[in-house]
Amino acid sequence: MTLTIGIIYLLVILAIGLWSMRRQVDMNTFYLGGRSFGPWLIAFAVSSTTMSGFGFIGIPGLVYENGYPNMMIIIFATAGIFVSFLILAKPMRKITQKFGTLTIPDLLEIRYNSKAVRGIAALAILGGAIGYQMAQYKALGNMLQTVLGVDYKLALIIGVVILTFYVVAGGMVSAIWTDFLQMIIMVVGSLIVFIGGMNLVGGMSQLNSDLSNINPDLVQAYHTTGPIGIFAFISYFFIYVIGHQGQPHVVSKFYMIKKVSLLKWACIIAASTYAITGLLSFTGLYARVLVERGDMAVPPSADMVAPMFIEAYFPSVIAGLIFAAVMAAIMSTSEAFLLIASQSVVRDIYQQIIKKGEELSQKKELALSRWITFGIIAFTFVISLNPPDLVGWLGNASWGIFAASLVPVLSIGILWKRATRIAAICSSFLGLVFSVGLYILSVNDIYTPALDTGAVAFIISAVSFVGISLVTKPETNLIFDENTDEKSA
Amino acid sequence: MFGLSSIMTFMLFVFWPLSLVAAALWGIFAFKDVEEDDQL
Numbered sequence: 001m002t003l004t005i006g007i008i009y010l011l012v013i014l015a016i017g018l019w020s021m022r023r024q025v026d027m028n029t030f031y032l033g034g035r036s037f038g039p040w041l042i043a044f045a046v047s048s049t050t051m052s053g054f055g056f057i058g059i060p061g062l063v064y065e066n067g068y069p070n071m072m073i074i075i076f077a078t079a080g081i082f083v084s085f086l087i088l089a090k091p092m093r094k095i096t097q098k099f100g101t102l103t104i105p106d107l108l109e110i111r112y113n114s115k116a117v118r119g120i121a122a123l124a125i126l127g128g129a130i131g132y133q134m135a136q137y138k139a140l141g142n143m144l145q146t147v148l149g150v151d152y153k154l155a156l157i158i159g160v161v162i163l164t165f166y167v168v169a170g171g172m173v174s175a176i177w178t179d180f181l182q183m184i185i186m187v188v189g190s191l192i193v194f195i196g197g198m199n200l201v202g203g204m205s206q207l208n209s210d211l212s213n214i215n216p217d218l219v220q221a222y223h224t225t226g227p228i229g230i231f232a233f234i235s236y237f238f239i240y241v242i243g244h245q246g247q248p249h250v251v252s253k254f255y256m257i258k259k260v261s262l263l264k265w266a267c268i269i270a271a272s273t274y275a276i277t278g279l280l281s282f283t284g285l286y287a288r289v290l291v292e293r294g295d296m297a298v299p300p301s302a303d304m305v306a307p308m309f310i311e312a313y314f315p316s317v318i319a320g321l322i323f324a325a326v327m328a329a330i331m332s333t334s335e336a337f338l339l340i341a342s343q344s345v346v347r348d349i350y351q352q353i354i355k356k357g358e359e360l361s362q363k364k365e366l367a368l369s370r371w372i373t374f375g376i377i378a379f380t381f382v383i384s385l386n387p388p389d390l391v392g393w394l395g396n397a398s399w400g401i402f403a404a405s406l407v408p409v410l411s412i413g414i415l416w417k418r419a420t421r422i423a424a425i426c427s428s429f430l431g432l433v434f435s436v437g438l439y440i441l442s443v444n445d446i447y448t449p450a451l452d453t454g455a456v457a458f459i460i461s462a463v464s465f466v467g468i469s470l471v472t473k474p475e476t477n478l479i480f481d482e483n484t485d486e487k488s489a
Numbered sequence: 490m491f492g493l494s495s496i497m498t499f500m501l502f503v504f505w506p507l508s509l510v511a512a513a514l515w516g517i518f519a520f521k522d523v524e525e526d527d528q529l
Contacts (some may be wrong), residue, residue: 054499075504208493264515
C-alpha cells in the first residue's frame with residue numbers, strides 16, 4: 001500500500017510536468033511562470049519550499065537527540081516567513097513590475113548599479129544551491145529506498161529522473177503546481193501524525209514529564225549543559241528569523257504573484273501552513289519517549305527517526321501518504337534550488353555578465369535554461385552518488401551562506417537609500433567568504449566560534465554594510481525614483 | 490506549563506502563535522490603500 005501510494009504520487013508529479021511543458025515560452029515563463037499566480041499558489045510555494053527534506057527528516061532527528069531546543073528552528077522560521085513578507089514582498093513585486101527583474105542578482109545590480117554585486121550574489125546562490133541540493137538528493141535516495149524497497153543508488157536514479165523531467169520540462173509552472181499539491185499532502189499528513197502521536201504518548205504533560213525524566217534539558221528552549229545552548233538559540237534567531245529573507249529560492253516567489261494586492265493573503269497562508277507542517281518535528285519527541293519505554297526500536301541514525309516512527313505506528317495508507325509528503329518536501333526544495341542555480345548561470349552570469357545584457361531569442365533562452373538545469377542536475381547527481389564529506393557539510397551551511405551574502409544587501413538596501421555600491425560589494429563578499437570559510441574551519445575542528453558560523457558571517461556582513469555605507473558618498477538610485485517609467489512585465 | 494521550562498512555554502504558546510497573528514495583521518494593514526498598487 002505504501003508502495004502504491006508512492007507510485008501514484010510520482011505519476012501525478014510527472015503528469016503535472018507534462019501539462020506545464022506546453023506553457024513554456026521563454027526565460028520569463030521558465031523561471032517565473034509568467035508572473036501569473038494567485039495567493040494560494042504563491043503562499044503554498046513559499047511554505048513548501050521553506051519546509052524541506054531537512055525540515056521533515058533532519059529536524060525530527062535533531063529533536064530526537066536534543067529535544068525542544070532544536071524545535072526552535074521551526075518556531076523561528078515561521079516568524080522568518082512573516083518578516084520576509086513584511087520587508088521584501090511588496091518592494092520586490094513592484095520592482096519586478098517596474099524593471100523586469102527575474103532574479104535576486106537582477107534586483108541587486110539595478111539597486112547598486114554594479115555587476116560586481118550581481119556576480120558575487122550569483123556565485124553565492126550557485127554554490128549554496130548546489131550544496132543544499134546534494135543534501136536533498138541524499139534524503140530523496142533514502143526515502144525512495146524505503147518506499148520502493150530498492151537499493152540507494154537505484155532509488156536515487158529513479159528520484160532524479162523524475163525530478164529532471166518535471167523541472168526541465170515544466171520549469172516554474174510545474175514547480176509551483178507541484179508545490180501546491182505537495183503542501184496539501186504535507187499539511188494533512190503532519191496533522192495526522194501530530195495528533196495521532198500525541199495520543200500515543202499520553203498527551204502533552206505526560207510527554208514532557210517523560211522527557212524531563214530522561215534529561216531535563218530536553219524540555220528547555222536551550223540546553224544548560226548540552227550542545228544546543230544559549231548561543232545556538234541566538235544563532236537560530238539570526239539564521240531563521242532574519243536569514244529567511246536571504247533564501248533566494250523562497251523570496252524569489254514574491255516576483256511571481258499576479259498582482260501586489262494578492263500578497264496580503266499569501267503571508268498568513270504561508271506562515272500557518274508552514275507552522276502546521278512544523279508540528280511533524282514532534283515525532284522526534286514521541287520517538288524518544290517510546291524508545292525509552294521500550295515500545296520502539298532504537299533508530300540506527302537520526303535520519304531514520306521520522307520514517308521509523310511513522311512506519312511503526314500508523315496504518316500503511318497513512319504511512320504511504322506521509323512518505324509521499326516527505327518526498328514532496330524534498331522534491332519541492334530541490335527543484336526550487338535547481339531553478340535558482342540554473343537562473344544564476346543562465347541569466348546572471350551568462351546573459352548579463354558574459355553577454356553584457358544582450359537579448360537572446362525566446363527559443364534560445366528557453367533551450368539554454370533547460371540545458372543548464374539538466375547540466376546542474378547531472379553534476380549534482382554524480383557527486384551525490386559518493387558525496388565528499390566537505391560538500392555535504394556545505395549543504396547544511398547554506399542557510400547561513402545565503403543569510404550572510406544576501407540579507408544585508410537585499411533587505412536593508414531595498415529600504416535604506418543611504419546604502420552605497422561599495423558597501424554592497426564589500427558586504428556580500430565578506431558574507432560569502434566568512435560563511436564558507438568559518439564553516440570549513442569549524443567542521444575541520446580548527447576554529448569554532450561560539451555563535452553559529454552563519455550567524456557570525458551575517459553579523460560581519462551587516463555591520464560592514466551599514467558602516468561602509470555611512471562613510472562612503474551617498475548615491476541616487478532608480479529604485480527610489482517615483483518617476484521611473486515601468487517596463488512591461 | 491505542560492511540564493516545559495518557562496522560556497520554552499513562552500516560545501511555543503506565545504511567540505509562535507503571535508508570529509501567525511502578525512502575519513494576519515500585516516495582510517490587513519499593509520494593504521489598506523491598495524488600489525493604486527493594482528494599477529502597476
